[in-house]
Amino acid sequence: MGSLFDLIFSTTFGYSVLRVTTPILFATLGAMISIKAGVVNISMEGTMLTAALTGVVISGYTGSALAGLIAAVLIGMLLGLVLAYFALNLKTNIILAAIAINLMASGGTIFALFVISGDRGISSSINSQMLPRIIIPIIDRIPVLGGIFSNHNVLTYVSLLSVVLVYILLYKTPLGLRIRAVGENSHAAESVGISVRKVQYISLIMSGAFAGFGGAYMSMGYVSRFSTDMTAGRGFIALAAEALGMGRPLGVLLASLLFGAADALSTSLQRFRIPSEFVQMLPYLVTIIGLIIYAVRQSNATKRHKMEDRV
């Protein structure tokens, strides 16, 4: 167990937590915006997957990682738009519409990859580009801190910055006020002439954009290729992280880090004598345990309240 302790408190581990947190954090921020507007987006999984493939294909085709990133974000926004159209215009149940997107993405990416490159499942014949890593000037020199925080993929920094941006968006801008109003009482927003549909469209498109960033990171940062179902449930974990973070930007960051840590641990633990299946299970197990703790706390809060009030 001593070595496990060493593992968790090593700089490498700290570094890898940030590395694996990045896609979860993007997806969680996206989920949070959609939920704030009262339209839960559970198609983050499929959207990330589609964006991951798009990034690989476009960066391979143009030779530019930036073009790949832009294309990935655009395709994410497009899928957000499609979800919004079905849910808001055609009144499809938003969960079922999102399931449809996830199903389409899972098979559709394989289909598209094959049609485009002839590759089956893994984009080995596409010469895709990687997004650059960034060395942060001063921090890089500081011992432990530099090892953890410097030399990450550019999108890791973007994801951390996004937490602040999302906070500003939601709490310091007119659009944020509208998003919160629409999510809490859409009739109220509607009654003052705010187009609920428009605000929800914008929110779903933004959540798609975040999924796009997450997807681009997966295939052009985390690894350097696309592979079948490579998002492996991260889009779903995001929903749990949103709930655990209680829909607040800081809470969401901490919850994402927790799941990231579980994920990182599962990679590191493979060195120890724990059955690999359990290690693989860890992030999902942590998610469920996190959900339970959150729910217990919620229901205890209500109960305690009642007990105190008892006469």
Add this chain to the structure above:
Amino acid sequence: MEVYLEAMEEILRMESITKVYPNGIVANKNVDFSVRKGEIHAIVGENGAGKSTLMKILFGMEQPEEGEIKLKGETINISSPSAAIRYGIGMVHQHFMLVPSLTVAENLVMGIEPKRNNFFFDYKKAVQMTDEVSKKYNLSIDPKAVVDTLAVGKKQKIEILKALVRGAEILILDEPTAVLTPQETKELFEELINLKNQGFTIIFISHKLKEVKQITDRLTILRNGRSMGVHDTKNTSEQEISRLMVGRDVLLKVEKEPAKPGKTVLKTNQLSYYSDADTPVVKKIDMDIKTGQILGIAGVEGNGQGELVDLLTGMKKASGGHILIHGKETTELSVKEVRDMKVSHIPEDRMIYGVSGDGSIEENLISDRFDEKKYNIRLLMNVKKLTELAKQLVADYSIRCASEKQQVRMLSGGNIQKVVVAREFSSEPELIIANQPTRGIDVGSTEFIRKQLVKLRDKGTAVLLVSADLNEVLELSDSLMVMYEGEIVAYFQDASVVTEMELGLYMLGLKRMSEKELGGVMSG
């Protein structure tokens, strides 16, 4: 005065408006409606007469099948609430359109937010705007208060301010006094007259004729989705309005014999309930209902009546005190266990609790007894018997429908309530807890339901009647209690001696009986 009224220009006209809802209900049929600048114009009609629909059309929330709207002589197309707002039409909804977790200022500027650096939301400016407009129209309010914490009257002020700050010239108020105390109502009327004097046009939707007489200049009567004409308020008597509203003279006097109370069915002892909001909602209530007796609970809505009913029926668990039915403690029992003690319950909100709108009439009629032995043959339900039961109830309670397999959602409000009543009254109840049993339904159904209640009482059923409709409680109750802020503030063993005036004083918290008086009467 007459001449002056005639001289006022017409500002808005709605012509032959027809609206059919997707469920087939014809809410408006060829309705004409017009208002003049600077008047207070009432739209009166029973619940379901089409008042709200007509106003939703005017405010762009619904689109009519036929008809057109003219503003200052020009035909306009009101495609959405924001279009209505652009045309200077503002609406104060019956259910407030506020976001509880936001502050007054945030609610007020929602949609027209002031900006800083052309990007950020300028909260300071929003507070300032709120201050200015509230001073200008003499509607005082704290801009930084969180809406959730405010009283109903204040919330309504925010709604009026919301319309004014957006430049409304025509204000629609949908039953604005329904949730107000008399003091708040008085204050509201002063504010409305003040606004009228400043040139605002006010459309006042109500079915409270006294208020209509008191404050409006003209009135349009709707019945069954059709217009029954426009009248000058001061030349029209309340009786006449009422006749036009319901199509005949209201004769809702339910004939009943004096009660013959027997032994106690329901008894509570210091029953209390605290909500999460740190406030006691039901405070130490003692009551006692006997067989063959209707005990009425009067009170302005939201004084704990709903919670009291939920406690008695097992839908909420008490924070303190005891409930005894036939002498047996039921405080901790489930809804099912309480129902098994022959307790029936007509819920306050029929579409949320009373029925499943997507289910058939039959499915809705059997929800309290589908698992009884006599309707099941071992593992399977006795479908034939259940259908027979449904057919019988549809006939007995004259539920107007195509067949008992029809979706409940497709029925009219009165018929939906009859489905609820048919189920609850047909289970041979020994105690009926009826919460607003006739709210929002047509006169025919109301009369039917009230007569049924009295009939059941005569057969020995104990009835607890909770109603915000003073006529209803006074008409039906044998004994009467008044609830104010979660407490019983008055008890009359003989309800027939109580006057409306006296009741009013208790309901508004202006007067309350002493512990001794309450206790004395109850044990007596």
Add this chain to the structure above:
Amino acid sequence: MVRRIFFETARTIVAIGAAFLLALIIIFSVSEDPGFALYHFIVAPLTTMRYIGNILEMTVPFIFTGLAMSMMFTAKQFNLGAEGGFFIGAVGATAVAITFEMPPVVLPFFAILAGGIAGGLGSTVPAVLKAKLNASELVSSLMLNFILFWFGIFLINNYFRDEMAGAMASYRLNPDARLFRILPGTRLHFGFIIALLFVVLVYLFLFRTRWGYAIRMTGQNIKFAEYSGINTTAVIIYSQIIGGFLAGIGGAVELLGMYSRFSWFQSPGYGWDGVIVAIMARNNPLLIPIFAIFLGYLRIGADVMARFSDVPSEVVAIIQGIMIVLVTAERLLAGWKHRVVVREQMKLEELKNGGLNNG
């Protein structure tokens, strides 16, 4: 009532039509010889007994997971755990079929039962979390799918793995546990009959028993159900456990009918197929076999097409997605429906008025 069925049917037809149209466009744009590809996609699957057998044998897992999903959807529980339930059900059946010696008929019975219990136990987790703690069954069931998958793999790897088998696979199943074939020249097995039996059972359960009634009312309006005295906490739990049970039975039947060893090292995805089938069937158990066959036909058609032409079989994923969103798109055709309703009511009004004037 009749009108509702009419419009629902119309929407299904439009959805299927639109999905096929899109498939057509895709095939035409990616294939060198679209006519050839289309022939293999649409006609070929119906030309040989073997393909028809393939369609029907594929229908079996679809029916079970479709029933599982419609059970949970009827209760308005968005538990998407049929995937994990199916997988762990197959593992459970494997364990019994390898471990025990019992006569034919008895052994498969217990193996299938074990599969069902495994699936039911699995979905107990999201069910109880939802009912007792109000935790989202959507998220927990999705997480559970991954956990059950790895747990199943763990069991197979550590207790039932045949090191001699070359590829990763379990020991051979006891032949007595296997389900026999029922259609010569195909692999269609007795599981198909079991599936149809369950269609009837689930229909009877949902529409003819008091527990099914409680599930339907809870799904339609949970507050009404509570007010009526229905124990909705119990409904939330048992609807999901039965759902997991059905998925588990599906996994067991599929394994015993189609395989001689457990050799899935990737989740086969039938849980999601169940979602598709349940949605297409509007959660009506009696319609589930029809849409299960339809989906099987699509899949086999796509496989045949992929084998003979240059179009990959995953084109089906796109067709499925389009069908789901359009079938559930409430507003699709709503304008048409509204016009019909308005016309009917206007006619009724005129009749009423005419009657009054005459009278």
